[in-house]
Amino acid sequence: MTVTDAPAGDAPAPEPSFAREEGRWTHQWKELYEEVITSGLCTGCSACVISCPHDVIGYEHREGGYKPFHLEEELGLADCVHGEKGCTSCTRACPRFRDWEPTADEHLFGRLREKEEISGISEQVLLVRAADDHVHELGQDGGLVSAILIWLLDEGYIDGALVSYLEGDGSTWRAKPGVATNREEVLAAAGSRYTYCANWLAYDEAVERGLKDLALVGMGCQTSSPPVMWARKIGKVGKPVKFNIGLLCSKTFDDRIFDELFDAKYGIKREQIKKMNIKGVFQIWTHDGEYHEVPLKECHAWTREGCNHCPDFAAEHADISTGGIGKFNDYTLTVVRTELGREVMTRMIKAGLVEVKPAEEDPAAIALMDRLARVSRNRWPDTAIGFPKVMTPPPPKKKKAAAPAAPAPASDAQPSEVTPGSQES
Numbered sequence: 266m267t268v269t270d271a272p273a274g275d276a277p278a279p280e281p282s283f284a285r286e287e288g289r290w291t292h293q294w295k296e297l298y299e300e301v302i303t304s305g306l307c308t309g310c311s312a313c314v315i316s317c318p319h320d321v322i323g324y325e326h327r328e329g330g331y332k333p334f335h336l337e338e339e340l341g342l343a344d345c346v347h348g349e350k351g352c353t354s355c356t357r358a359c360p361r362f363r364d365w366e367p368t369a370d371e372h373l374f375g376r377l378r379e380k381e382e383i384s385g386i387s388e389q390v391l392l393v394r395a396a397d398d399h400v401h402e403l404g405q406d407g408g409l410v411s412a413i414l415i416w417l418l419d420e421g422y423i424d425g426a427l428v429s430y431l432e433g434d435g436s437t438w439r440a441k442p443g444v445a446t447n448r449e450e451v452l453a454a455a456g457s458r459y460t461y462c463a464n465w466l467a468y469d470e471a472v473e474r475g476l477k478d479l480a481l482v483g484m485g486c487q488t489s490s491p492p493v494m495w496a497r498k499i500g501k502v503g504k505p506v507k508f509n510i511g512l513l514c515s516k517t518f519d520d521r522i523f524d525e526l527f528d529a530k531y532g533i534k535r536e537q538i539k540k541m542n543i544k545g546v547f548q549i550w551t552h553d554g555e556y557h558e559v560p561l562k563e564c565h566a567w568t569r570e571g572c573n574h575c576p577d578f579a580a581e582h583a584d585i586s587t588g589g590i591g592k593f594n595d596y597t598l599t600v601v602r603t604e605l606g607r608e609v610m611t612r613m614i615k616a617g618l619v620e621v622k623p624a625e626e627d628p629a630a631i632a633l634m635d636r637l638a639r640v641s642r643n644r645w646p647d648t649a650i651g652f653p654k655v656m657t658p659p660p661p662k663k664k665k666a667a668a669p670a671a672p673a674p675a676s677d678a679q680p681s682e683v684t685p686g687s688q689e690s
């Protein structure tokens with residue numbers, strides 16, 4: 266009996282492939298649709314949408330949407346006339362198609378990630394906060410992302426940034442991609458929204474406004490696309506992106522969480538919310554000065570579909586990745602990854618624009634980042650290409666003290682029982 270003849274129950278688990286793409290790139294929408302969009306790997310990053318030169322990929326930026334779909338009727342949802350004629354832009358842009366992870370690693374760092382580098386390749390890890398109190402106050406953690414954007418604009422590295430705003434006066438808490446070209450606009454976009462915002466979608470507006478040099482801010486699903494585009498030579502779409510800022514991320518929530526959980530169970534209406542954060546629990550501050558906590562366990566049912574198989578917690582292909590993990594709530598955990606990232610951090614430190622602590626002051630934060638990165642990598646399906654799951658085995662679990670039971674240190678906590686100070690969304 267051959268393997269293919271074996272009854273389904275006895276079939277061996279398929280071995281993950283480590284095949285690299287070679288030769289002329291011929292992959293088109295049909296393959297993207299089959300291998301990424303309908304297989305569950307698609308994050309909804311929208312890189313394929315903005316890369317399509319024929320404008321035949323649609324996208325709905327609202328609950329239940331966040332997935333690309335084909336607009337032309339000729340060949341249906343699964344195939345594309347332009348693809349049949351040789352257009353390959355969408356697969357060149359996609360940071361989940363085929364060997365995306367080693368492609369981005371090689372392009373950015375000249376080598377593949379080692380299995381010990383669970384949170385991706387990096388040069389240094391720091392704890393950083395904006396020195397400007399106003400920037401710091403408006404920022405989610407240390408205000409570093411906003412400080413970097415303002416500095417990049419002032420120094421002429423960029424003339425615009427693709428960021429996330431809240432629509433209208435902010436009272437609906439609906440996130441909306443947009444362009445920031447000055448300090449005021451950067452600060453209007455500061456802070457974190459935990460629903461999805463496909464910042465790439467602001468790209469067309471940036472181009473229409475004649476902007477040539479852009480920064481992209483986004484979670485790993487978005488910030489892996491520029492290096493993939495550059496390596497796969499997509500042409501002019503990737504070129505304007507000159508700086509790439511990643512946001513650490515375990516998941517985003519569907520927008521329905523506001524009405525179906527926060528309002529229905531806790532009576533917190535969208536318009537009452539002033540700020541939110543995730544530190545072991547969903548923290549919500551309201552305009553009346555009250556503070557509320559919603560257990561993360563209750564939120565998981567509203568996890569956005571596109572996050573379910575995402576392997577990239579630490580935004581591993583950004584110039585600088587940033588997060589809110591750790592005991593210093595008013596600092597941004599900062600992973601400097603590329604030479605350009607280091608140059609920017611060094612110059613900002615020299616100019617006195619940021620305050621910095623070595624990451625050694627909070628080793629539990631690094632341990633937690635690696636642990637959450639491991640959890641995310643384990644979500645990547647065994648049937649997909651194997652690279653994202655390459656990592657050292659997990660450290661052995663510490664034995665629990667007999668009695669009295671001590672609270673588990675951050676590095677040992679299970680994802681569902683993260684300690685206060687950890688940010689696991």
Ligand SMILES: Cc1cc2nc3c(=O)[nH]c(=O)nc-3n(C[C@H](O)[C@H](O)[C@H](O)COP(=O)(O)OP(=O)(O)OC[C@H]3O[C@@H](n4cnc5c(N)ncnc54)[C@H](O)[C@@H]3O)c2cc1C
Pocket residue numbers: 403404405406407408409410411412428429430440454455456457458459460461462463464482483484512513514515516517587588589590597598688689690
């Ligand atoms: C959806 C999401 C999940 C996150 N999960 C974690 C986590 O699990 N662990 C962790 O340590 N850190 C997480 N972070 C990162 C953290 O919340 C901060 O964004 C990061 O520490 C930078 O803080 P800052 O004060 O330096 O940034 P700020 O100066 O406040 O700038 C934040 C930037 O992020 C952009 N932004 C805000 N919301 C979104 C969004 N939904 N989509 C795209 N861009 C957005 C803003 O436009 C702004 O430019 C998450 C962030 C987001 C947006």
Ligand code: SF4
Pocket residue numbers: 297301302306307308309310311312313314332333358359360361362
């Ligand atoms: S992951 Fe991004 S680029 Fe890939 S198919 Fe989905 S939306 Fe398009």
Ligand code: SF4
Pocket residue numbers: 308461484485486487514515516517571572573575576577578
């Ligand atoms: S978990 Fe975060 S990085 Fe991954 S797909 Fe979801 S939003 Fe993107």
